Amino acid sequence: MNLMGSERSVSWVVALVVGVVALASLLHVWVHLQVIAIGYDISRETKARHDLSELNQRLSLEVRTRMDLSVIERAAREQLKMAPPDPRGIRVLVLNGPPRPAQGGSR
Numbered sequence: 001m002n003l004m005g006s007e008r009s010v011s012w013v014v015a016l017v018v019g020v021v022a023l024a025s026l027l028h029v030w031v032h033l034q035v036i037a038i039g040y041d042i043s044r045e046t047k048a049r050h051d052l053s054e055l056n057q058r059l060s061l062e063v064r065t066r067m068d069l070s071v072i073e074r075a076a077r078e079q080l081k082m083a084p085p086d087p088r089g090i091r092v093l094v095l096n097g098p099p100r101p102a103q104g105g106s107r
């Protein structure tokens with residue numbers, strides 16, 4: 001009977017070792033899948049960062065273009081059909097005395 005007891009204890013040890021190895025293998029696979037998922041997340045965020053950087057460059061160029069006075073003047077002439085005023089039609093107004101405070105303010 002002693003031989004049967006030792007065979008049972010050996011089989012329990014083998015089963016325990018197999019269970020631990022299986023659990024470690026499953027844990028390894030789960031960690032590997034998490035690393036892959038995080039890699040995809042990093043890739044997606046890197047692409048979004050790149051896209052936002054390109055958009056920022058385009059918008060910066062547009063701001064510089066729209067603030068360029070020659071572009072504004074050309075748009076005023078071509079699109080709005082505006083022209084500079086006739087210098088003979090310009091009148092200079094001279095105010096006598098100090099400027100008056102605005103009406104309707106709190107006193």
